[in-house]
Amino acid sequence: MVNSLNQNGDRVFFNAPPSKYIIGANGQPKNRRSKIIHFHCFACYLTMTNIGRTIMCSLLPLLFVTTGLMKLYPFFPTVYKEMVSKFKIYNGVFPTAWMGYPPDGDLYRIIVGSMEVSSALGVLVGPTGLKKVGCCILITIMIGAILTHLVLLEFLPSLVPAVYLMWTMYVLWATMQKEAKSVKVN
Known part of the structure; x- marks a missing residue:
């Protein structure tokens, strides 16, 4: 420093x-006014926290864009085929399937992938309002993914959306904190 x-x-x-x-x-x-310098290590910590927060808030949308694109386009053919087959199973757990109207597996996969990509891009490059809406959409998708895995008794695969859910909630919290600080300053 x-x-x-x-x-x-x-x-x-x-x-x-x-x-x-x-x-x-x-x-x-x-002099008496310069005693604040003893807290410079705390200031370093805050700077590193801001850097870590920025990395976490930028990396999450990139991961969602990647997973959303893997649902939409066969970048990795084996992963894409697995996604297609899994979503044909997942459509049986969709809430409308319990009433006798299961969605088409391909349409379900395309809608979830498109929502992930568009919401993640909103979180990555959008203004604060769009970031908050994008985080809420991604949180909803992750809650649905966790419930889907739990209903199908896939406990280990439900950990991945659970981690994404917590991470997305952190990004939403960080966005709201940043907005609150900017409102206080202005």
């Missing part, structure tokens, strides 16, 4: 006026 040394050989820190954040050669603040 040390930016440079001033004329007296004292350390001056980033983004601070020299009179406010100067530490003497003995490591103690030179």
Whole structure:
């Protein structure tokens, strides 16, 4: 965090006026106002937290775009064939199937994949409102995926959508926190 040394050989820190954040050669603040410098490690932690939050909030939509595209297009033929066969099973668990109207497996797969891709792109590059709506759609899709796996007694595969669900809820929370901070500042 040390930016440079001033004329007296004292350390001056980033983004601070020299009179406010100067530490003497003995490591103690030179004046009463510069005691805040002892918290510079906490500031480093907050900066790393923001970087980690940004990575997590950017990586999740990319994962959803990837999984959504794998449902729509055969980038990996074996995975695509497995998706097609799985969605023919999943349509029997869809709520309308209990009333006698199961959706077509291919149409179901295409709609879920399209919603994943469009919502993820909204979360990735959209404004705050679109990010929140995209997160809510992805949360709904993940809850449906978890319930589908649990009804079919596939407990281990239900862990993947559960992790995505928690991650999406974190991204929604981070988006709302960022919006709250920007409203306070303005």
